[in-house]
Amino acid sequence: MIVAPVSADDDVLRVEHIAKSFGPVTALRDVSLHLKKGEVLGLLGDNGAGKSTLIKTICGFQKQDSGQMWLKGQPYEPKSVEQARTLGVDVVYQDLALIDELSVYQNMFLCREERRSRLPFLDRRRMKREARAALNEIGIHLPRLDVPVARLSGGQRQSIAVARGVYSEADILLLDEPLAAMGAKEGAMILELIARLKAEGELSMIMILHNYVHVLESCDRVNMIVDGVIALDKPTAETSLEELTEIVVDEYRRARLAAQAQEAADAAAEASAPAAE
Ligand SMILES: Nc1ncnc2c1ncn2[C@@H]1O[C@H](COP(=O)(O)OP(=O)(O)O)[C@@H](O)[C@H]1O
Numbered sequence: 654m655i656v657a658p659v660s661a662d663d664d665v666l667r668v669e670h671i672a673k674s675f676g677p678v679t680a681l682r683d684v685s686l687h688l689k690k691g692e693v694l695g696l697l698g699d700n701g702a703g704k705s706t707l708i709k710t711i712c713g714f715q716k717q718d719s720g721q722m723w724l725k726g727q728p729y730e731p732k733s734v735e736q737a738r739t740l741g742v743d744v745v746y747q748d749l750a751l752i753d754e755l756s757v758y759q760n761m762f763l764c765r766e767e768r769r770s771r772l773p774f775l776d777r778r779r780m781k782r783e784a785r786a787a788l789n790e791i792g793i794h795l796p797r798l799d800v801p802v803a804r805l806s807g808g809q810r811q812s813i814a815v816a817r818g819v820y821s822e823a824d825i826l827l828l829d830e831p832l833a834a835m836g837a838k839e840g841a842m843i844l845e846l847i848a849r850l851k852a853e854g855e856l857s858m859i860m861i862l863h864n865y866v867h868v869l870e871s872c873d874r875v876n877m878i879v880d881g882v883i884a885l886d887k888p889t890a891e892t893s894l895e896e897l898t899e900i901v902v903d904e905y906r907r908a909r910l911a912a913q914a915q916e917a918a919d920a921a922a923e924a925s926a927p928a929a930e
């Protein structure tokens with residue numbers, strides 16, 4: 654039986670008991686989390702912990718095997734990324750979703766055409782102007798916006814993807830390693846932009862960041878996925894680099910012990926097996 658969770662009024666998103674497997678691989682076992690309006694939630698976890706899988710579930714890219722999601726108190730079952738976007742949930746993927754052959758400004762407006770369906774066509778000059786303003790505001794200075802994005806650096810491409818997400822009029826923005834391909838300077842600009850958006854208090858974000866220092870600086874709260882469940886949920890003010898690192902060290906320790914136990918069991922089974930005739 655599915656019961657609507659007792660939700661705080663300011664929870665914009667609730668994820669309840671989400672599970673997702675890919676064949677024999679269980680990416681998410683039982684994940685529950687919530688997000689308040691204007692909150693920046695940092696999502697942590699080892700490589701392969703299921704962070705991207707969770708983001709892809711929330712953004713409508715793929716469906717969970719079981720579990721429920723709630724958007725502003727309503728059941729939330731996005732059938733596609735486009736549908737999620739119209740409901741106010743937008744995503745910047747880890748594996749970028751820019752189209753190489755299209756120009757910078759065309760990429761910035763990708764998937765937004767239907768929003769402006771009342772306009773007979775999208776005015777190129779206006780798109781360029783708006784794209785330029787959006788990028789300037791983030792502090793990304795590209796000499797030309799009509800070049801194919803294939804010619805840009807990884808960091809520049811990532812900036813465009815982030816700018817597109819930020820200016821998408823979303824209520825909830827999901828950022829999967831937005832600093833991954835960036836140098837320190839570009840990364841700092843994105844973190845600054847996130848801080849500014851946080852100060853405005855309108856946009857809610859779930860953000861996967863590799864660097865714990867960035868997480869502690871930029872996020873209001875952290876959730877860590879271990880073994881397919883949320884193993885830690887704390888305000889950043891109540892945790893520390895030491896605590897986050899300790900959880901990861903513990904995880905490695907347990908994984909190593911489990912691997913050793915398995916090896917010993919395999920060896921024992923082999924030793925007791927009847928000799929081949
Ligand atoms: N489309 C897929 N097909 C098969 N396995 C997948 C797929 N997506 C993710 N996985 C597996 O699920 C697990 C979690 O992956 P992912 O969510 O990408 O982790 P993270 O983003 O935390 O590094 C990994 O073992 C990964 O190999």
Ligand SMILES: [Mg+2]
Pocket residue numbers: 704705706747829
């Ligand atoms: Mg990932």
